[in-house]
Amino acid sequence: MAASKISERLHIPPSSLSFHLKELAHTNLLVSRQEGRFVIYAAQFATMNTLMGFMSDNCCGGNPCMPVPRCTADCNTADHVADQA
Numbered sequence: 001m002a003a004s005k006i007s008e009r010l011h012i013p014p015s016s017l018s019f020h021l022k023e024l025a026h027t028n029l030l031v032s033r034q035e036g037r038f039v040i041y042a043a044q045f046a047t048m049n050t051l052m053g054f055m056s057d058n059c060c061g062g063n064p065c066m067p068v069p070r071c072t073a074d075c076n077t078a079d080h081v082a083d084q085a
Contacts, residue, residue: 002038 003021007014021041024030028047033040 001042002035002040004038006041 003017004014006012006021007017010017012020021030021032021039025032025041029044029051030041031044032042
């Protein structure tokens with residue numbers, strides 16, 4: 001998804017979003033590619049699922065964690081987050 005579309009859907013100023021997208025790409029949670037004058041971002045679902053598994057296994061203080069659904073390419077999380085804003 002183009003950075004401009006992400007910004008619009010999440011109601012985040014482009015300058016703030018750019019910083020966060022760069023950091024997510026640096027951690028391999030996102031990949032980016034240039035298409036003309038647009039930067040297109042895509043989620044790295046395998047990396048996200050690995051992170052969520054680690055968090056569930058190691059960061060709940062020994063308490064059972066809520067089940068975490070696995071992310072897939074057809075997840076529509078941007079809509080879900082924007083709807084909650």
